Amino acid sequence: MADHQNPHSLYNPNTGIYTSPRPPVPLPQSPTTSIVDFLFRNLSVYSDRPALIDPNSHQIFTFYQLKRKISDFAKTLHYTYSISKGDVILIFSPNSILFPVAFLAVTSLGAIATTANPLYTVKELAHQISDSKPKLIITVDQLFSKVNGFNLPLIDLGNFSDLVAKSSNHAALSPSVYQSDVAAILYSSGTTGLSKGVVLTHRSIIATALMVTSDQEFYKEGRSVFLCVVPLFHIMGLITFTYAQLQRGNATVVMARFELEKSLDAIQRYKVTHLYTAPPVVVALVKQPAIVRRYDVSSLQEIGTGAAPLSKDTMDECSKIFPQAKILQGYGMTETGGIISIENTRAGFLNSGSSGVLCPGMESKIIHIETLKPLPPKQLGEIWVRGPNLMKEYFHNKEATEQTMDKQGWLHTGDLGYFDEQGRIYVVDRLKELIKYKGYQVAPAELEGLLVSHPEIMDAAVVPYIDDEEGEIPMAYVVIKAGSSLSGEEIQSFIAKQVAPFKRIRKVAFIEVIPKAASGKILRRELRQKVISKL
CATH class of the missing domain: 3.30.300.30 (ANL, C-terminal domain)
Structure with missing residues (x-):
């Protein structure tokens, strides 16, 4: 972000539109760039670098190994299970370094990945399965009891090596996958009770990844190590954090779940530079400073949060415990690829309690609840956003799509907020009842x-x-x-x-x-x- 930019230029009083102070990011020009193609576009530069790290087993996939594993798993899906372009595959698994492999293998075929919370009951899972109609479920043996009643083929990620060995002799696949093709259907809880499938294209996922990492590119940030403690079935863990950082050549340490001491040990062992998570994790760190002090966490440069607002007081407390790390907030939703705005730790005020400024390519309006007129800074209204990362639609739900996205491409977030004069966005409450x-x-x-x-x-x-x-x-x-x-x-x-x-x-x-x-x-x-x- 350009520090010298006049913040008043971020708001246009004639149109009521707020724009990003960050320079726009160039999206790939070729229509046949899939998220997997894009991920490995610079493979020769970092093929031997760690991509995914399991802190429990200490297993590490380099970027070269990651590409091989994705290719081998894609062959298994195609040759053994007849999966091809347009088929929906459900990934129902806890976090592991094989979760991103499964997701990327599915999408490399032009098939569509949908993910579900491994804590779901059979009843909750039944809604998503009847809605998305997967041809296959990728899971783990401890979850078989929840999915074996759906009469669908099951793949056990725990048998990954045996699975891919059977198809390793088959020819490599090169299906035509377009940026405009659907890559994922991620379910977002609707206010009407049942969750809705958010349809994301390869293009919207690539846009998200570039928007999230734009500051890292702009300031030429070197190699980084990210700790992922949030669920990979969720947009934040899968796309906003893991995919976005992998496409930059950064390593991700994947934890099954957040456990305080195991997370601190991973930060110390792997020299983690970035922890992006949800507010309860930051609260846990703040409440137990004595435990934090037992570990060498000096490598940590940034602690970022999203999913819910983090109070300024908590941010200040966290800064005292991690004096070398900058604390930042972001704002996003599944329908926007997980990102709308993020704080820039190298410019502007820190720990302001805001969710930062708009990501590159994002536009926003603050709309008066009753008059539907756009509002200037410091006025509270519904947040509307527009950008290249937005969902295509809600899956098979025309009515909900039309209620959420208008004909001008504005997504009505259902969140109440405002911008200040510096272009920072504050998310205050939800019109939605989630x-x-x-x-x-x-x-x-x-x-x-x-x-x-x-x-x-x-x-x-x-x-x-x-x-x-x-x-x-x-x-x-x-x-x-x-x-x-x-x-x-x-x-x-x-x-x-x-x-x-x-x-x-x-x-x-x-x-x-x-x-x-x-x-x-x-x-x-x-x-x-x-x-x-x-x-």
Whole structure:
């Protein structure tokens, strides 16, 4: 980002459009550049460098080995399982260094990868499978019990070596894959309860990768080592972090999950330079400085967060524990390839509490909720964005697509925010009703549907309850039948049996009537105010 740029030029009062101060990034010109082609475009420069590192087994794939493994797995998919262009493959696995191999092998064929949270129950998985209709599931043996009832072929990533050995003699594949082809369908929780498939093309993923790493390029940042502790089934772990850094020739240390001491050990052992994660991880680091001090974390240059806002106080505390590291925030959503804005740690104010400035090629408007007129700096409204990284559509959901993206290409985020005079964006609240628990999205309507299925529950509403440790937790307001002795614990248990752990109800309050508008829509704001008044 050019430090000398006049920030007032970022906002055009005639159009109401905010633009990025970062120089635009050039996208590849050839229409037949796939994300795998793009990833290895500079392979000769760093073929022997580490690409993916497993801190548990200490196994390392170099970039050359990564390319071979992707090619061999793609041959297995094609020759053994008849996978070809346009087929959908579900990857249902915890984090491992084979997860990106599977994703890239699928997309190298022109097939389409869809991913699911390994914590999902069979019921939750059934919705995504019936929607995306995969031909095959790539998983691990400990998850077989969740997927073997769907009558689909299963590939066990744990048998990777045996799988690829069978097809190693086959000829290499070179299918025609276009930038405009669909690479992935990643599911994003919808406010209507069921998640929607976000359709991302090869072009939008390449654009995301270039936009995320634009500052690294602009300032000619050298070789970096990133620690990935966020889930790879999520846009943030898979595209915004791992793919974006791999295409730059950087190494990624992939952890199965965040565990404080194991993460600190990995930072020390592999001289990790960048930790990009979600706010609960930063909170965990801040709360346990004595443990942090046991490890040599002097290699760490940047700690970045996304998925939910991080408070300025937490950022300041983190700066004290990691004085050599710069703390930054970014803002994005699955529908934007995981990125909209990011702070530039080399220019401007740090720890401002903002989500930085727009990434290169991004435009934004702040729209008044009632008049739908664009707003100048310091005015709160709905954030609209436009850029080369946006999704193509919601999969098989024309109505939801038209509600979210208008004919001018603006994506209506459903988030409330504003820009300041320096072009920094602040995300304040959500028009959407999603609860962000530890970076996971929880749709209240889904939980409400389950709650009212209980024979003794008359009505229910779910709202976020602000928690210092977790960010937001799902809290249920429940109306029970007259004479019922149903307890809060019983309600929590009823829900826990039906959903993934992150969706569980963490707090229950009993209420006589759920406040609703004349249209029947739950007045969540009233309930949120009720929560706040009791804090």
